[in-house]
Amino acid sequence: MSHVAVLPGDGIGPEVAAQAIRVLDALGIAHSEHAFGGNAILSQGTPLPDDTLAACRAADAVLLAAVGLPELEGRPVRPEQGLLGLRKELGVYANLRPARGDGVDMMIVRELVGGLYFGAKGVREDGTWFDTCEYSRPEVERIARRGFEIARARGGRLTSVDKVNVMHTSRLWRDVVTALGEDDYPDVPLDHALVDSFAMTIVQAPQTIDVVLTENTFGDILSDVAAAVTGGLGLAASASLGDAGPGLFEPVHGSAPQIAGRGIANPAAMLRSVALLLAYGLGRPTEAAALERAVADALEAAPTPDIGGTATTAAFGDAVLRALDATPTL
């Protein structure tokens, strides 16, 4: 039987996680909850406690809500270090961020455990602070392969985004992607774009974009632009996958401390993350599609304040469960 490790995290995390747990229960999927992020720092001194990591490794999939606590700003240990550590430990190098709506159906494939986030960083003797963007050929090749596979499965195109006119790592990136395309994916149309002008394309012509392959930091920024264009972070979900072991599923939004505890957070992105978990993590595509439809229904029937409605987080969850219940295939 499948088991999901749930990490409710900080801020609105536990509130939206509660709705996800109702859905897991409705589908008869076992789960357990574990400390992670700011709360774990406060209670255990580390954002990623050993037993949390062990539970994640043992699970079939990991569902994370959100991390980040304003009261920890400026401290040396940050909740986000737990997130980066978890991604690295699980080896989930491929972060899939779909953006849909209004004729747009885009999939951003972001490299997640390398690049500018994970290279050497520090302060040199001369007082220069630095971060390093680093990639090896195999690191680029495995994420590129994932991008091509996804594009092929959709019968689509791949656009690889870099900054080859300035960055050295982009030369490696472009070479590897081009060679892999020629050798193993000649059937998948490939083009290349520069990150600055591509950011503009996401705003001006998002319907022309299919599958996007890009570096960690670029993907962080571009996927938020894509989310903004297609309806906002409240709706954006993501799946992070490795080659083996459990995937990590999380909404793109943060912990929204300013509205935490009021029961009004929009759980749509979290529930869509459960849909991705069902599809990519547990191989249950029919239930995934049903949940996607149920969330779409609830967005109409029970919108939360962030999208102009008055429904509470729990009322949104009710609407989703009702829609799921009414689905004959389940």
Place this chain on the structure above:
Amino acid sequence: MSHVAVLPGDGIGPEVAAQAIRVLDALGIAHSEHAFGGNAILSQGTPLPDDTLAACRAADAVLLAAVGLPELEGRPVRPEQGLLGLRKELGVYANLRPARGDGVDMMIVRELVGGLYFGAKGVREDGTWFDTCEYSRPEVERIARRGFEIARARGGRLTSVDKVNVMHTSRLWRDVVTALGEDDYPDVPLDHALVDSFAMTIVQAPQTIDVVLTENTFGDILSDVAAAVTGGLGLAASASLGDAGPGLFEPVHGSAPQIAGRGIANPAAMLRSVALLLAYGLGRPTEAAALERAVADALEAAPTPDIGGTATTAAFGDAVLRALDATPTL
């Protein structure tokens, strides 16, 4: 008497530069043209020939159209190296990118001669490729000071954008900006944002943004997002300033090789760069404002194909000159 060094560059560069030169002539401003970019690589083997650099240094301001030639793709020497070299040589560390339209009046202040563009880059023995994002305290302080000055002059606010939850250089950035604000600019409201969520804010609520201060690569991407939101690259201009010596004024758009030579490129961004040159480079704010208005008129009267019209590049220039001529203050 003022002298402007004009670098027509590649692709549509010479076409839009020709309209800028008509305006300089109309205002009685002396100018000279110099080889730069892809053309200079083809004719002299380097994108930034010594005599071009000398002419730029000797000028009161430098006006650059666009660089980039597709036939040089993949060669070791790139036109963009000339651009990066020129920015560095002139010490123009502050790149100002205004974005206006529809209730939006944003000014992005991008650090231009440091960060990820200028740190060490290469390939290590173990086959890892790398780029380094580097900043020293004085480098951050001078650009932050420029940001505060601009915000103060507008009676506005400053938003400093970083990725402090991941990047080490962002910690330095945030510390320096915060301290400078407290010490020297307590009258200028300051806030901080993360680059990913701020990219979303540019799309969703651009009217809430005033002056933005950010790192080189982040500024590259964010200013294109801002341009997309406020009408596209065809209209976006930029000024790059140091502490002394000539400033560098350029449109944000590229060399658009696909439409080069057809006389249909939109010279609006180039002419707005001339307006910035008049204001920031030569201290002629009245003429700058008149030229801004003339460009706005021409956008109505003689739109080029990229914005849905049929005017040629030269016809657009005609409309600008007519509007300037009709300006009583000049």
